[in-house]
Amino acid sequence: MNDKRQDKVTITEVAKHAGVSTATAGRVLGGYGYSRQEIKDRVKQAAEELGYRPNLLARGLITGKTKTIGVVAGDIQSPFYASILRGIADVTRAAGFGILLTNSDEQIERELEAVQLLREKQVDGLIIAPSDLSGSPHLQAAVRDGCPVVLIDRAIKNLAADAVCVDNRAASRDCITRLTDAGHRRIGLVAELERWEGGDITDFLTAVEDGALDSSTLFPSWQRLYGYIDALRSAGLPIDPGLIGRVGVYSSEAARKETQRLLERPERPTALFTADGLMSAAAMHVITSLDLQIPRDLSLICFDDLDWMSFIKPGIAAVVQPLTEMGEAAARLMLARVEGDGSKPQYLALQPKFAARGSIAAPLAL
Amino acid sequence: MNDKRQDKVTITEVAKHAGVSTATAGRVLGGYGYSRQEIKDRVKQAAEELGYRPNLLARGLITGKTKTIGVVAGDIQSPFYASILRGIADVTRAAGFGILLTNSDEQIERELEAVQLLREKQVDGLIIAPSDLSGSPHLQAAVRDGCPVVLIDRAIKNLAADAVCVDNRAASRDCITRLTDAGHRRIGLVAELERWEGGDITDFLTAVEDGALDSSTLFPSWQRLYGYIDALRSAGLPIDPGLIGRVGVYSSEAARKETQRLLERPERPTALFTADGLMSAAAMHVITSLDLQIPRDLSLICFDDLDWMSFIKPGIAAVVQPLTEMGEAAARLMLARVEGDGSKPQYLALQPKFAARGSIAAPLAL
DNA sequence: TTGTATGCGTTATCAC
DNA sequence: GTGATAACGCATACAA
Numbered sequence: 001m002n003d004k005r006q007d008k009v010t011i012t013e014v015a016k017h018a019g020v021s022t023a024t025a026g027r028v029l030g031g032y033g034y035s036r037q038e039i040k041d042r043v044k045q046a047a048e049e050l051g052y053r054p055n056l057l058a059r060g061l062i063t064g065k066t067k068t069i070g071v072v073a074g075d076i077q078s079p080f081y082a083s084i085l086r087g088i089a090d091v092t093r094a095a096g097f098g099i100l101l102t103n104s105d106e107q108i109e110r111e112l113e114a115v116q117l118l119r120e121k122q123v124d125g126l127i128i129a130p131s132d133l134s135g136s137p138h139l140q141a142a143v144r145d146g147c148p149v150v151l152i153d154r155a156i157k158n159l160a161a162d163a164v165c166v167d168n169r170a171a172s173r174d175c176i177t178r179l180t181d182a183g184h185r186r187i188g189l190v191a192e193l194e195r196w197e198g199g200d201i202t203d204f205l206t207a208v209e210d211g212a213l214d215s216s217t218l219f220p221s222w223q224r225l226y227g228y229i230d231a232l233r234s235a236g237l238p239i240d241p242g243l244i245g246r247v248g249v250y251s252s253e254a255a256r257k258e259t260q261r262l263l264e265r266p267e268r269p270t271a272l273f274t275a276d277g278l279m280s281a282a283a284m285h286v287i288t289s290l291d292l293q294i295p296r297d298l299s300l301i302c303f304d305d306l307d308w309m310s311f312i313k314p315g316i317a318a319v320v321q322p323l324t325e326m327g328e329a330a331a332r333l334m335l336a337r338v339e340g341d342g343s344k345p346q347y348l349a350l351q352p353k354f355a356a357r358g359s360i361a362a363p364l365a366l
Numbered sequence: 367m368n369d370k371r372q373d374k375v376t377i378t379e380v381a382k383h384a385g386v387s388t389a390t391a392g393r394v395l396g397g398y399g400y401s402r403q404e405i406k407d408r409v410k411q412a413a414e415e416l417g418y419r420p421n422l423l424a425r426g427l428i429t430g431k432t433k434t435i436g437v438v439a440g441d442i443q444s445p446f447y448a449s450i451l452r453g454i455a456d457v458t459r460a461a462g463f464g465i466l467l468t469n470s471d472e473q474i475e476r477e478l479e480a481v482q483l484l485r486e487k488q489v490d491g492l493i494i495a496p497s498d499l500s501g502s503p504h505l506q507a508a509v510r511d512g513c514p515v516v517l518i519d520r521a522i523k524n525l526a527a528d529a530v531c532v533d534n535r536a537a538s539r540d541c542i543t544r545l546t547d548a549g550h551r552r553i554g555l556v557a558e559l560e561r562w563e564g565g566d567i568t569d570f571l572t573a574v575e576d577g578a579l580d581s582s583t584l585f586p587s588w589q590r591l592y593g594y595i596d597a598l599r600s601a602g603l604p605i606d607p608g609l610i611g612r613v614g615v616y617s618s619e620a621a622r623k624e625t626q627r628l629l630e631r632p633e634r635p636t637a638l639f640t641a642d643g644l645m646s647a648a649a650m651h652v653i654t655s656l657d658l659q660i661p662r663d664l665s666l667i668c669f670d671d672l673d674w675m676s677f678i679k680p681g682i683a684a685v686v687q688p689l690t691e692m693g694e695a696a697a698r699l700m701l702a703r704v705e706g707d708g709s710k711p712q713y714l715a716l717q718p719k720f721a722a723r724g725s726i727a728a729p730l731a732l
Numbered sequence: 733t734t735g736t737a738t739g740c741g742t743t744a745t746c747a748c
Numbered sequence: 749g750t751g752a753t754a755a756c757g758c759a760t761a762c763a764a
Contacts, residue, residue: 058757077452308674424741
């Protein structure tokens with residue numbers, strides 16, 4: 001019954017139809033200001049009849065609030081980000097907020113573009129898994145401009161923003177300790193350890209040795225490596241750099257290659273710790289193809305709980321991160337900021353659970 | 367160096383700073399209209415210095431285009447939607463579009479709210495996995511108002527919108543035929559078959575018998591059941607309703623329960639076909655817990671390829687849907703519509719691939 | 733309680 | 749080519 005194209009039903013039309021001014025129409029439709037019940041009914045009915053739908057662009061332009069928050073994820077396709085996103089979506093939706101989604105693929109250039117676009121679209125805040133933990137002037141600028149930023153999964157040095165993370169170091173230390181407690185002395189680690197500002201693995205090891213490292217602003221994988229070192233040290237075991245499988249590019253192939261290298265060493269590790277979901281899947285590939293029996297030939301603990309870990313042969317022990325909870329927490333923090341909460345930035349370190357399964361056993365006596 | 371709060375750097379400021387009118391400033395910054403090179407440089411420099419960032423709300427308000435498309439997914443947490451979303455995000459990003467994301471949880475009320483919100487936010491188009499395939503006046507209204515709609519995964523009767531689907535019926539028929547070719551005569555099916563407007567399974571069977579069913583506007587699971595029936599019929603096998611595991615609620619528990627029922631029948635099926643990822647994972651749970659050997663005790667084919675299917679014991683044969691491709695196709699169709707393409711709606715039926723793996727064998731002689 | 737007038741930051745339509 | 753000025757659809761200060 002309406003026009004052919006576009007929905008040209010503006011508040012002015014409704015006002016005319018109801019025989020009131022645009023101001024009053026706005027007041028009842030927008031839910032602000034006062035008006036008589038009779039007027040309210042008349043306006044609402046007119047709106048209904050005309051099929052009025054508020055233009056949130058116009059509202060946002062004037063109020064300065066869009067009720068939209070921007071999200072920069074690494075890769076929505078990964079179960080990790082998908083779950084976090086779910087958490088974010090749930091609490092924002094409940095509050096009437098929309099989410100504008102972008103992928104960064106963990107590349108800073110992408111992130112820059114994304115943040116630029118989101119801010120041009122006037123989002124009320126930014127929830128982001130940052131790609132650069134040391135500088136990030138674009139995020140500094142955001143908080144300076146009053147655009148709240150909530151970090152997820154990792155924190156940025158000297159950025160006045162909330163962060164929702166997981167205690168990776170402790171969780172990792174705990175895993176390795178379970179393995180040493182079971183009697184393992186050669187424990188391999190497979191992790192994506194692409195970039196650390198301080199240099200390579202050896203540099204990292206000496207930095208840890210010196211104790212001059214703030215683990216909270218490391219990338220999660222490095223934190224997990226940190227925990228691995230912690231555990232070995234307190235078990236009185238030496239760190240063998242050859243047992244640290246450093247995956248330089250975040251890909252299955254690279255992870256498989258590195259796992260294969262570890263498992264084909266002359267002195268094969270008796271236990272393996274994989275530092276994230278992609279590493280775990282890649283490791284399983286290799287383990288299966290080498291026909292190794294878990295846990296007889298190899299004990300295995302994975303960071304991140306993937307669905308197959310619970311129904312595969314003996315079950316794979318895993319660290320299960322509270323992913324949707326992280327998303328929810330991040331969103332709640334964000335909403336508080338948007339509502340004007342000016343208290344000092346929070347660093348939330350959630351505790352992951354450990355799913356004990358049949359993939360841990362004592363090493364085979366040689 | 368700028369103001370404390372908000373980014374009050376408007377085009378007016380830039381114009382003033384460059385000594386030109388807001389009109390010219392707008393022309394060079396917005397990239398429309400003509401202007402001298404000298405002026406261009408001056409304006410651009412002024413913008414740079416002041417840290418000008420265009421307000422896309424204002425632009426959208428006047429142009430009527432937001433360069434944002436709304437996406438209504440079922441559940442982003444599922445690998446299915448996550449992959450599709452990835453495809454959508456990639457092509458929209460390349461075109462400078464943003465995506466506003468919502469979950470419907472396959473509930474029509476949620477979908478209604480979502481579409482309402484998205485349209486109020488003035489998205490240029492809607493990509494949606496619809497929850498109701500028969501009416502959907504809200505989507506009819508959208509296309510009527512000139513807001514392009516692209517459907518994914520399933521199509522709606524009599525809606526003038528593009529749709530990107532997969533040929534579920536054919537793919538399913540193909541799977542079952544592989545099983546009958548291998549000699550199977552008792553083939554179980556586990557699928558979420560919650561709602562079909564025509565009634566229950568028996569009604570569906572007779573409707574299929576009568577041949578009076580448009581399979582393209584059925585929910586995917588029903589299409590897959592349709593293919594199952596197709597294959598059995600052309601193999602000359604009877605349809606045993608007891609072998610159709612109908613999962614009424616979309617949950618792992620329900621799926622497990624139904625699978626268990628099937629696999630504990632006195633005459634256990636010799637092969638199983640699971641109609642989607644959730645069903646497959648649930649089925650694997652049960653199969654493992656019953657200690658059934660694949661493919662000796664049971665052949666298995668799954669719809670949707672999950673990562674574990676390639677490295678679990680003998681490998682699980684699966685239908686692999688081109689998910690990111692679906693998302694990309696949907697986004698491309700959408701962009702074309704937004705650019706003004708007025709040609710008649712397209713129904714795209716992509717062909718899934720089949721990943722043959724070691725989960726199919728001849729049934730054990732009894 | 734209601735109406736008038738103005739402004740949000742752009743783009744679009746004119747004259748010049 | 750460039751500059752006033754009027755939209756876009758709504759919210760808000762102020763007057764009535």
